[in-house]
Amino acid sequence: xxxxxxxxxxxxxxxxxxxxxxxxxxxxxxxxxxxxxxxxxxxxxxxxxxxxxxxxxxxxxxxxxxxxxxxxxxxxxxxxxxxxxxxxxxxxxxxxxxxxxxxxxxxxxxxxxxxxxxxxxxxxxxxxxxxxxxxxxxxxxxxxxxxxxxxxxxxxxxxxxxxxxxxxxxxxxxxxxxxxxxxxxxxxxxxxxxxxxxxxxxxxxxxxxxxxxxxxxxxxxxxxxxxxxxxxxxxxxxxxxxxxxxxxxxxxxxxxxxxxxxxxxxxxxxxxxxxxxxxxxxxxxxxxxxxxxxxxxxxxxxxxxxxxxxxxxxxxxxxxxxxxxxxxxxxxxxxxxxxxxxxxxxxxxxxxxxxxxxxxxxxxxxxxxxxxxxxxxxxxxxx
Numbered sequence: 001x002x003x004x005x006x007x008x009x010x011x012x013x014x015x016x017x018x019x020x021x022x023x024x025x026x027x028x029x030x031x032x033x034x035x036x037x038x039x040x041x042x043x044x045x046x047x048x049x050x051x052x053x054x055x056x057x058x059x060x061x062x063x064x065x066x067x068x069x070x071x072x073x074x075x076x077x078x079x080x081x082x083x084x085x086x087x088x089x090x091x092x093x094x095x096x097x098x099x100x101x102x103x104x105x106x107x108x109x110x111x112x113x114x115x116x117x118x119x120x121x122x123x124x125x126x127x128x129x130x131x132x133x134x135x136x137x138x139x140x141x142x143x144x145x146x147x148x149x150x151x152x153x154x155x156x157x158x159x160x161x162x163x164x165x166x167x168x169x170x171x172x173x174x175x176x177x178x179x180x181x182x183x184x185x186x187x188x189x190x191x192x193x194x195x196x197x198x199x200x201x202x203x204x205x206x207x208x209x210x211x212x213x214x215x216x217x218x219x220x221x222x223x224x225x226x227x228x229x230x231x232x233x234x235x236x237x238x239x240x241x242x243x244x245x246x247x248x249x250x251x252x253x254x255x256x257x258x259x260x261x262x263x264x265x266x267x268x269x270x271x272x273x274x275x276x277x278x279x280x281x282x283x284x285x286x287x288x289x290x291x292x293x294x295x296x297x298x299x300x301x302x303x304x305x306x307x308x309x310x311x312x313x314x315x316x317x318x319x320x321x322x323x324x325x326x327x328x329x330x331x332x333x334x335x336x337x338x339x340x341x342x343x344x345x346x347x348x349x350x351x352x353x354x355x356x357x358x359x360x361x362x363x364x365x366x367x368x369x370x371x372x373x374x375x376x377x378x379x380x381x382x383x
Contacts, residue, residue: 232269241262
């Protein structure tokens with residue numbers, strides 16, 4: 001949109017930017033450091049990297065600082081920056097069964113191999129304000145860190161576990177995974193146009209980048225009766241995945257270079273059972289969710305929506321185009337926010353239409369000598 005009619009032009013816009021910095025820093029004793037945002041606002045950072053589809057915690061913290069804590073603005077900034085970066089490699093296939101788990105639970109089974117691992121979570125805390133945090137100081141911070149780190153060191157390395165879904169597959173309770181096509185280049189929703197109906201690969205990418213609030217609302221609507229999916233969690237796990245890229249001059253296809261690790265949340269939800277078409281076996285169907293960071297509600301919602309889009313139904317959560325086009329944070333927030341931009345021309349056209357209708361109405365009154373019986377009233381759309 002090429003609006004150029006903002007009063008004051010470039011100078012007014014520059015002054016507006018200065019006011020943003022004034023309101024951001026006016027009551028601050030010192031500027032908040034990006035490193036502090038990254039470490040102490042991890043929930044917000046994880047949300048931003050997940051919705052932007054760009055695993056860069058430091059840049060996400062910078063975007064949060066620049067956007068004054070507005071996650072939608074931070075996601076927009078991060079997506080814009082990501083679009084300027086080159087795509088040099090595709091990573092080697094990552095297997096989540098190799099995840100270094102920091103949290104792992106199941107609401108479907110009380111006892112799972114390796115046991116339930118609560119890990120870092122607010123699920124079991126009292127939702128009461130901790131007023132002691134208002135006066136938290138460096139000494140308390142050091143004491144807390146030293147105490148927890150000492151206990152973690154005694155427990156040893158972060159463990160790995162077999163997946164619950166794999167155990168169910170071995171018992172024939174879940175259909176086996178279909179083998180992916182070998183040497184197939186992944187579909188990239190950031191570079192290729194999505195057409196409906198789309199592939200499961202594209203659906204999962206769009207869901208993994210979806211806005212948490214929108215996905216939660218849609219998943220909630222499905223469970224409340226506006227859809228057919230109301231699962232239980234077979235397994236939820238949070239942990240770190242090692243990422244490697246193929247070695248550029250490899251002799252063997254398995255040669256790769258480790259480049260780092262990413263924190264992810266994975267959910268496999270168990271849904272109603274159905275009969276297999278081939279063998280007539282009765283098996284559970286799975287819903288799958290995986291996203292960057294510790295974003296448990298989003299991953300659960302993703303698993304519900306993924307299963308909903310695979311299941312026939314008349315509810316809104318079964319409409320692939322409706323769901324996937326409305327959970328995109330930059331698209332939805334950008335389109336709603338664009339209403340703040342000047343619409344002088346379109347609104348003036350609406351005013352002209354109203355004046356034209358009023359003139360015709362008044363002329364009709366004059367022709368009918370004040371008799372308005374039988375005159376049809378109609379609404380004229382604006383915009």
